[in-house]
Amino acid sequence: MDNTLLIDIGNSAVKWLFNGKYYSTLTADFSVDLLPKADHIFVACVGDRSILEGLNQAVFVDSQASFGQFKSAYEKPQDLGIDRFLAMITTVDQYPSQNNLIIDAGSALTFDLVLKNGEHQGGLIMPGLGVLRRSFTQFQSDSKKLTLNSIASNTEDGWEFGTANMFMNAIEAQIEQYNDKYGDLRIVLTGGDAKMITYRLNQKIELKPNLVLNGLALYTQSI
DSSP states (O other): OTTEEEEEEOSSEEEEEETTEEEEEEGGGOOGGGSOOOSEEEEEESSOGGGGTTOTTEEEOOOOSEETTEEOOOSSGGGSOHHHHHHHHHHHHHSTTSOEEEEEESSEEEEEEEOTTSBEEEEEEEEOHHHHHTSSTTTOOOOOOOOOSOOOSSHHHHHHHHHHHHHHHHHHHHHHHHHHHOTTOEEEEESTTHHHHHTTOSSOOEEOTTHHHHHHHHHHHTO
């Protein structure tokens, strides 16, 4: 659609796509005044939808049981996070007839397996790195560092190194598990921590920072 604004509201950041250009800001810094004027507004939201208060023409989209070749594994398809749904439909569209593992590393760390016939096998939800590091009051940290294969001589580093290894080991374990079962597995990585993770994985990765917005664009084209 011409003059259409697409918005992805996460827990940590807000991204939008307008006239082929991508924009992003932290949720805490977001204001509707940052958005361009548009005739149509479609929104994928897993965060606080009230930040768009006043944009009465905004349409919030929901997950569907199927879209094109994609078929959801959820008994209640609408309960599947819209970010995961959109990430999967655009992955299936971009990589058809391919076994895909979609990893979204944001406030939550999610894994979704979609087979080459488009059938979603289900997924996992884990704490993201930031949530993990704030999960224990005594040691909580906002560090974004991923220091691996080291042991620490103080408590602060012990927590940082330990959570980094826990986080990366969980990702590696899921990749290895599905690689063993599906030799032609394509791994698609998105989310705020995706780029940082990519450099530390001993795997071939498709890095797709705007996967959710691209899925939203694909979905709205069908409306």
